[in-house]
Every structure is written in C-alpha cells, then in structure tokens.
Amino acid sequence: MANITKPPPARKKSSSKTWFLVHSWLALPLWAFVFFVCLTGSIATISQEILWLADPAVRANPPSEDAPILGYDEILAAVTREHPDAVVRSISRPVKSQFALTVDVSYPDASTAALYVNPYTGHIQGREAGFDFRGFMRALHGWLLMPFNSGFSIGWYLVSALAIPMLGSLITGLVVYKRFWRGYLRPRLRIGQGARVFWGDFHRLAGIWSVPFIAIIAVTSIWFLTRAVLFDMHVSFSTVGVPPVVTRADVPDIKPGDPLPLISLNRAAEIAHETFPDLQPSFVSLPGNAFSHYRVGGRGAYPLLFETLSINPYNGKVEHTRRVSDRSGLELFTESMRPLHTGDFAGLWLKLVYFFFGLLLTMMVFSGMMIWTKRTVKETAAAVRRARAPRAAPRTPRSAPVLAASGVQAKREAHEQP
Amino acid sequence: MSSHDTVSRWKRWRFHLSALMLILPIAFMPQYFHRVALFSGDLGLGQRVIGEQTVGPWSVRLAEFEERPPELDGGAGYMKTFSLALCDGCESSIRAMYLRVGKPRSLRTAGAIFFGSPYRQTASVPIPDGTTPDAMLWLTAEGWDGSVHHASIPLATASPTTAGWLRKRGGR
Numbered sequence: 001m002a003n004i005t006k007p008p009p010a011r012k013k014s015s016s017k018t019w020f021l022v023h024s025w026l027a028l029p030l031w032a033f034v035f036f037v038c039l040t041g042s043i044a045t046i047s048q049e050i051l052w053l054a055d056p057a058v059r060a061n062p063p064s065e066d067a068p069i070l071g072y073d074e075i076l077a078a079v080t081r082e083h084p085d086a087v088v089r090s091i092s093r094p095v096k097s098q099f100a101l102t103v104d105v106s107y108p109d110a111s112t113a114a115l116y117v118n119p120y121t122g123h124i125q126g127r128e129a130g131f132d133f134r135g136f137m138r139a140l141h142g143w144l145l146m147p148f149n150s151g152f153s154i155g156w157y158l159v160s161a162l163a164i165p166m167l168g169s170l171i172t173g174l175v176v177y178k179r180f181w182r183g184y185l186r187p188r189l190r191i192g193q194g195a196r197v198f199w200g201d202f203h204r205l206a207g208i209w210s211v212p213f214i215a216i217i218a219v220t221s222i223w224f225l226t227r228a229v230l231f232d233m234h235v236s237f238s239t240v241g242v243p244p245v246v247t248r249a250d251v252p253d254i255k256p257g258d259p260l261p262l263i264s265l266n267r268a269a270e271i272a273h274e275t276f277p278d279l280q281p282s283f284v285s286l287p288g289n290a291f292s293h294y295r296v297g298g299r300g301a302y303p304l305l306f307e308t309l310s311i312n313p314y315n316g317k318v319e320h321t322r323r324v325s326d327r328s329g330l331e332l333f334t335e336s337m338r339p340l341h342t343g344d345f346a347g348l349w350l351k352l353v354y355f356f357f358g359l360l361l362t363m364m365v366f367s368g369m370m371i372w373t374k375r376t377v378k379e380t381a382a383a384v385r386r387a388r389a390p391r392a393a394p395r396t397p398r399s400a401p402v403l404a405a406s407g408v409q410a411k412r413e414a415h416e417q418p
Numbered sequence: 419m420s421s422h423d424t425v426s427r428w429k430r431w432r433f434h435l436s437a438l439m440l441i442l443p444i445a446f447m448p449q450y451f452h453r454v455a456l457f458s459g460d461l462g463l464g465q466r467v468i469g470e471q472t473v474g475p476w477s478v479r480l481a482e483f484e485e486r487p488p489e490l491d492g493g494a495g496y497m498k499t500f501s502l503a504l505c506d507g508c509e510s511s512i513r514a515m516y517l518r519v520g521k522p523r524s525l526r527t528a529g530a531i532f533f534g535s536p537y538r539q540t541a542s543v544p545i546p547d548g549t550t551p552d553a554m555l556w557l558t559a560e561g562w563d564g565s566v567h568h569a570s571i572p573l574a575t576a577s578p579t580t581a582g583w584l585r586k587r588g589g590r
Binding site: 028029030031032033034036087089106107108109110111113132134139140144145146147149150155158168207234251253254255257260288289290291292317373407 | 430432433434435436437439440441446447449450453454458459460462463489490491492493501503510511513515530531532533534535536537538539562563564
C-alpha cells in the first residue's frame with residue numbers, strides 16, 4: 001500500500017522509460033522484415049518433415065515388420081538396376097528411420113538429382129529435381145535468395161545483422177518488464193478485454209518463456225554475421241588443413257577393360273565402424289576422381305557435430321579423420337552454432353520444439369507491432385478528441401478517490417508495459 | 419485530402435516500410451533459380467560450352483562453368499572454373515583430367531585436377547599474375563594404363579570473358 005502513495009523516484013522512472021523507448025525502437029522500424037525472417041526460419045526448421053507429409057516418396061515404408069535395412073552396396077546395385085545410366089555420388093541416411101535414403105546421382109546429360117530410395121527394398125520411390133523445397137526455404141530465410149559472388153551474399157549480411165536488434169530486444173525487454181519472473185508463476189493471457197490487452201499479455205507471456213530460445217537464435221545469428229565478416233576479410237582459424245589426396249603410389253595401373261580394384265562401400269562402412277565404434281554413419285560419398293577417398297561421416301558421442309573419415313578406396317586405409325577431438329575449442333564453439341540455430345541434431349521432437357518457439361517468436365514480433373499500433377491509435381484518437389473539444393469547457397475535475405484509483409491503475413499499467 | 423491526413427498516414431505507415439525488404443527475394447528469385455539450375459547441371463555442363471576437345475585417343479566436352487571473369491579466392495589468387503564431360507565409356511580408360519594455364523612440364527604440374535562424375539566434373543584453374551590474353555590452356559589426360567596426353571586451346575577461345583578481363587588488367 002505504501003508503494004501506491006509513494007511514487008518511485010523520478011530518475012528510476014525516466015530510465016525505465018528510456019529502456020522502453022529503446023525496446024520499441026529496436027524492432028519496430030524493422031518489424032515486417034524481422035517477421036518475415038522469423039516465419040521463414042520456422043518453416044525451414046521443419047521443411048524436411050513438411051516434405052515427408054507432402055510426398056509419399058520421401059517416406060521409408062518397410063515391406064514387412066522385420067525387413068532388414070539394406071547395406072550401401074545393395075542400395076548401389078538397386079539404383080544402378082533401375083537407372084542404369086546414373087552414376088551414384090553419395091548416399092545419405094537420414095537420422096530418422098521413417099525417411100527414405102537420399103542418393104545423389106549424376107546423369108549423362110550433365111544433370112544431377114537426389115533420388116529417394118527405400119532403405120528396405122532399394123526401390124527408387126521418387127526424385128527431387130528442379131525445385132528443392134528445403135534449399136529454397138533455407139535460402140529465402142538465410143540470404144533472401146541473393147547470390148554469393150566471391151564472398152558472402154548481401155542478403156546473408158542483412159538477415160544476420162538482425163541478430164543485434166534481436167539480442168537488444170531480449171535484454172531491454174527483460175529490463176522493462178519489471179519482475180518478469182512473476183509471470184512464470186502467475187501466467188496471464190486476457191482474451192476478453194480488447195486487442196491491446198491481449199497482445200500485451202501475449203507479448204510478455206511468450207517473451208518470458210522464450211528467453212532461452214531467443215538468446216540461442218540471437219547469439220548463433222551473431223556468429224553467422226561474424227563468420228561472413230571473417231570470411232570476406234580472409235581471416236581463418238580453421239585447423240582442417242588441405243584436403244587429403246590418395247598418393248600416386250596407391251593408385252594402380254589398369255589394363256583397358258579391367259574393373260577398378262576398389263573396396264566395396266560396405267567394407268568402407270565396416271572400416272569406419274571398426275575405427276570409430278561410436279560413430280553412426282549417416283552418409284558415404286564416393287571418390288570424385290582417381291585420387292580421392294571414400295568419405296564416411298556421421299554423428300558421434302557429441303551429437304552437434306559430424307565426424308568424418310577419409311578411406312583410401314584401393315587399400316582401405318583410413319588416411320584422414322576429423323573428429324570432435326581434432327577440433328580446437330574455438331572450432332567446437334563455432335561449429336556448434338549452426339546445429340544450435342536449426343535444432344536438427346536430436347530428432348523430430350527438438351525440431352518441433354524449435355518450430356513452436358520459432359512461431360512464438362514470429363508472433364512476438366507481430367504482437368510488438370500490434371501493441372504499438374493499438375496504443376498509437378488510442379493515443380492519436382485521444383489527442384484528436386482533446387484538440388476538437390471546445391477550449392472553453394474546462395477539464396473535468398477529478399475527485400480524490402478517482403485520483404487515487406487512477407494512480408493504482410497507472411501503476412499497474414506501468415508494470416504491464418511490454 | 420488534407421495535409422494533416424497525409425502526415426498521420428505517413429506516421430502510421432512508416433513503421434511498416436521494412437516490408438519493402440521483401441522486394442529483394444522477389445527480385446532475386448529468377449537469378450536464384452537460374453543458379454540452382456546451373457549448379458545442378460539442369461542447364462548442361464556450364465553456361466557456355468566450348469566444344470569437343472581431342473586429347474590423345476580420347477575426347478572431352480569442355481565448358482566454361484560461368485560466363486564471367488576469374489574470381490579472387492583469398493590467398494590462392496584468381497581462379498576460373500571449367501567443367502567437362504568424358505567421352506562415352508571413357509571413364510574406364512581415363513584416370514584423371516587436368517587443366518592449367520601454360521604448358522605443363524610434367525604430370526605433377528599438370529594443373530587443377532577435375533573432380534566429379536564422368537558426365538560432369540569441374541576444376542578451378544588458377545590464373546597466375548602476368549597471364550596474357552593470348553595465353554594457352556593446356557588439358558592433360560592421364561590414362562588408367564599410365565599414359566599421358568596433352569591438348570591445348572587458346573584461353574581466348576575457352577573463355578573470351580577471361581581474355582577480355584586480362585586485356586583490361588593489362589598483364590598485371
């Protein structure tokens with residue numbers, strides 16, 4: 001009660017007002033652009049699942065309950081049987097068993113395609129050629145479809161720079177929302193009291209529950225911005241080194257017509273497993289020329305990063321590995337940024353969580369704009385009313401109780417300011 | 419329509435102006451799909467097919483991947499990407515294809531090695547400082563039997579854009 005009669009010091013009030021202004025100005029002028037980026041990003045998170053729902057060819061239905069999953073060689077043979085002129089470049093197994101394999105092939109007319117292959121039968125169920133929905137959503141969200149010409153796309157800079165006002169909005173939002181932690185205990189979403197109240201409640205409620213998500217998205221996006229700047233300034237701290245090559249001595253001479261003495265893909269997968277037993281291989285790519293390796297890769301104990309092996313296709317020697325432990329601390333941090341941004345490292349449940357919070361963030365942007373519009377409309381209307389009111393009429397004098405009550409009301413509204 | 423109305427409409431709408439950013443993806447969409455088609459090979463070997471080149475007993479179809487001047491690739495200097503397709507069934511006799519500016523002295527200096535499928539493989543060829551517009555591109559084919567064959571083609575024929583760019587740079 002004492003609080004109500006004794007107003008807080010003026011200095012404190014004006015500083016919170018300043019923070020509120022900063023909070024409004026960080027996102028408001030850009031809201032439509034941020035809204036677009038958040039919305040396309042949310043869709044991009046689950047684009048693989050959208051494809052799965054839309055196209056039966058992307059699904060992996062076993063012919064029977066106990067049908068075993070085929071090995072890489074059987075897949076290779078099945079694809080060559082159905083498309084004899086296709087050259088297989090790589091086979092990738094999505095982490096989720098309900099998805100068909102993706103087999104990248106090259107055709108004599110120079111075109112390429114990603115074939116959806118049933119992992120149990122090897123049947124080519126469909127192909128992704130021409131329009132790549134996933135790639136399109138990613139490009140639309142990440143760089144506004146703008147080209148990468150000798151350096152990062154301008155669109156990439158425009159989008160990733162939004163991370164700065166986003167982080168600023170998060171911080172100032174928490175500063176402005178006095179005692180925001182009380183919102184966790186007493187959530188409030190008033191529906192029947194007009195748009196302004198609803199969007200205000202929504203903005204605050206969604207905001208406090210999204211704090212970790214917004215922080216992740218903002219920080220990872222700041223890394224995307226940094227990465228582009230570093231690349232365009234030719235700064236590199238990579239420990240990857242030059243890509244490995246098969247030495248000339250290992251490449252045999254062959255008489256015309258004789259088959260290439262290559263180890264099989266299944267053998268390469270076995271070697272990968274023998275070398276790193278905890279690795280779950282999710283892709284294998286075939287040599288791109290006589291001096292390149294089989295590359296096998298997948299997620300290991302640290303699920304965020306891929307680990308890869310380069311296997312000599314002639315003698316099966318593992319000639320290069322890139323494990324989590326081969327990375328520097330800085331690389332562990334920076335390479336974790338992308339999976340943290342997209343949420344694609346733990347399965348469907350996490351993608352759905354990301355999608356949900358992505359939509360929530362999209363609506364936060366929208367509700368922020370709505371609050372501002374509604375308030376401005378109200379304030380403008382009030383200003384117009386004041387201007388039109390006859391000057392002669394004095395303001396209605398307020399009685400003491402009303403004054404006290406409006407003080408309480410003002411106080412409450414101050415707490416509720418988004 | 420009073421000026422007061424215009425002002426208040428401007429005041430209300432100026433905060434929605436960032437929606438104009440959506441013009442960017444719309445404007446770049448045709449170019450985006452063109453590049454997707456180029457990279458996937460739907461447009462063929464590259465933007466400009468140079469033609470069939472005979473190298474020893476074989477032949478390859480050579481193309482300029484993109485019709486534009488070489489690009490600066492960090493410390494590696496200027497690079498220009500070419501693509502090629504091996505003759506029908508030749509993958510069983512050709513071990514590797516290489517391309518460089520100027521005549522190679524040995525197989526070890528044959529230049530950039532092509533990478534990809536027999537139907538479309540690409541190589542980024544360094545364009546060294548001091549390359550003149552009348553320079554020659556040398557194509558090297560290495561057979562699985564160990565045999566080595568060369569062919570040369572004027573850079574100006576392979577990539578008029580690159581020759582033009584070199585002329586403009588004046589031999590720098």
